[in-house]
């Protein structure tokens with residue numbers, strides 16, 4: 014169905030905008046079709062559909078095995094979407110929760126009320142950034158992982174674990190063992206419970222790696238992390254080497270050249286592949302802007318079906 018609708022390019026980059034005809038219900042969007050489009054474009058904006066927070070949540074649930082949140086943001090009603098309130102300053106490009114050991118597959122946005130001016134969300138294709146980086150820099154990131162280290166206050170980590178546990182017990186009863194339980198086995202992280210109940214973690218990850226749906230290597234990470242709501246992490250190479258100024262300059266230049274704006278319209282729903290694209294935002298110039306966010310993990314069955322379809326199409 015999605016393939017029959019008009020598609021336009023999102024600015025200069027890889028992303029796409031799918032425009033619905035008159036009064037087309039968001040519920041008519043097929044989850045596998047949507048994720049297939051996402052595999053191709055990295056970012057899909059659904060525009061002109063009949064949307065509301067309830068329909069948005071239903072769409073998120075239809076393709077997700079688990080829905081997570083950023084505990085530093087307050088709930089918007091319902092239990093899927095959260096209103097974005099990270100101050101007024103611009104936010105650098107980042108992978109959602111990319112400086113933590115709990116990185117979701119997908120980032121979702123629902124625009125209730127667009128800004129009258131500015132305040133765009135930015136998206137940056139990490140696959141294109143990777144192509145722009147020098148051979149020397151690529152080697153450095155292939156040879157070594159990077160690490161993010163910081164302390165997370167008790168209220169924040171217990172809130173997140175409570176969500177990851179799907180509310181199986183009250184937040185006040187969440188324990189350090191629960192934190193270990195909700196951490197995926199393939200994630201390399203060291204935790205330390207501090208006397209004040211905070212948890213210090215050091216999380217190791219490759220700054221560039223194959224994407225979830227496409228297989229191409231993407232430079233997608235939170236090196237340029239904004240950390241509006243938390244203590245900023247210490248970011249360095251795994252062997253303790255700092256990310257020096259020359260390296261940071263190359264990253265800033267390459268990402269700036271691949272960054273596009275999403276100019277929101279009321280009712281827009283957008284989906285971003287968090288394993289391929291980074292996102293951020295321009296400064297907020299209209300405080301009445303209302304944008305909701307959700308984060309989730311893709312259903313493994315949908316990943317398989319999309320990979321299968323793409324494999325068949327390429328054969």
Ligand SMILES: [Fe+2]
Nearest residue numbers: 107108109292
């Ligand atoms: Fe974000």
